[in-house]
Amino acid sequence: MTSTPEVVVHANAELLAQSVAARLVTRLVDVQASRGSASVVLTGGGIGTASLAALASAPARDAIDWSRLDIWWGDERFLPTGHPERNETGARQALLDHVPVDPTRVHPMPASDGPDGDDVEAAARRYAAELAAARRPEDHGPFPSFDVLLLGVGPDCHVASLFPGLPAVYDERPVVAVHGAPKPPPTRISLTFPAIQAAREVWLLVAGEEKAPAVRLALSGAGHVQVPAAGARGRQRTLWLLDQAAAAQLPSDLRRPSV
Numbered sequence: 001m002t003s004t005p006e007v008v009v010h011a012n013a014e015l016l017a018q019s020v021a022a023r024l025v026t027r028l029v030d031v032q033a034s035r036g037s038a039s040v041v042l043t044g045g046g047i048g049t050a051s052l053a054a055l056a057s058a059p060a061r062d063a064i065d066w067s068r069l070d071i072w073w074g075d076e077r078f079l080p081t082g083h084p085e086r087n088e089t090g091a092r093q094a095l096l097d098h099v100p101v102d103p104t105r106v107h108p109m110p111a112s113d114g115p116d117g118d119d120v121e122a123a124a125r126r127y128a129a130e131l132a133a134a135r136r137p138e139d140h141g142p143f144p145s146f147d148v149l150l151l152g153v154g155p156d157c158h159v160a161s162l163f164p165g166l167p168a169v170y171d172e173r174p175v176v177a178v179h180g181a182p183k184p185p186p187t188r189i190s191l192t193f194p195a196i197q198a199a200r201e202v203w204l205l206v207a208g209e210e211k212a213p214a215v216r217l218a219l220s221g222a223g224h225v226q227v228p229a230a231g232a233r234g235r236q237r238t239l240w241l242l243d244q245a246a247a248a249q250l251p252s253d254l255r256r257p258s259v
């Protein structure tokens, strides 16, 4: 069972990033108050990383108990540790290096110089095992039901590293290796739809006019094989957080301004 998408449009990318940061504070604080700890899945990409930087700069960030937050990734570029193109590197620089996270609760996807070397299939299995070890009895699969799962959207409608028509969009395993991604680097690791759709809330962050056709397609009833963003839905909430440029091709009944 997944939720119907809601759309919120902000005036520009900067306000969008600040709004995502504010929403994260509110949601994670609420979850921690009710359940003790919370989990978030991070995304790479321009607006995803800008949102993390906005969170690092937000005074309210200290309302989050960073020591009771599990941090996962939705996808990773399979490159050496610390490579500037790794999503982990961007997230650490933008946010994680600036807040008191518990290092044992930060779960980056393996790097190509990690314990499995350049065996990306083994690295994907390793991440699946790490997810399985973190699942609780109330979860909806061999992985945690994440509280908030953040995704960027590519102009080709990809989310995480689920690219249109590639085998990963059909895969039932929670984590897979991706070969031949059309966006560099070609080798990646990604969560798949079963893990994404088990999240309580999925938030898609999209900025820029080059993304407007992808946003329109994803919200017009397209299938998830050719339009992976259309399959990104949370069990309780699916929130499309857009700037005006990304929302430009949406029918007016789907655009809800932020004020």
Ligand SMILES: O=C1O[C@H](COP(=O)(O)O)[C@@H](O)[C@H](O)[C@H]1O
Pocket (backbone or CB within 6 Å): 043, 044, 045, 046, 047, 048, 075, 076, 077, 087, 151, 152, 153, 154, 155, 159, 160, 161, 183
């Ligand atoms: O390669 C990736 O791209 C997407 C979108 O990035 P953007 O810069 O176009 O916003 C991102 O969500 C994903 O995590 C990343 O690996």
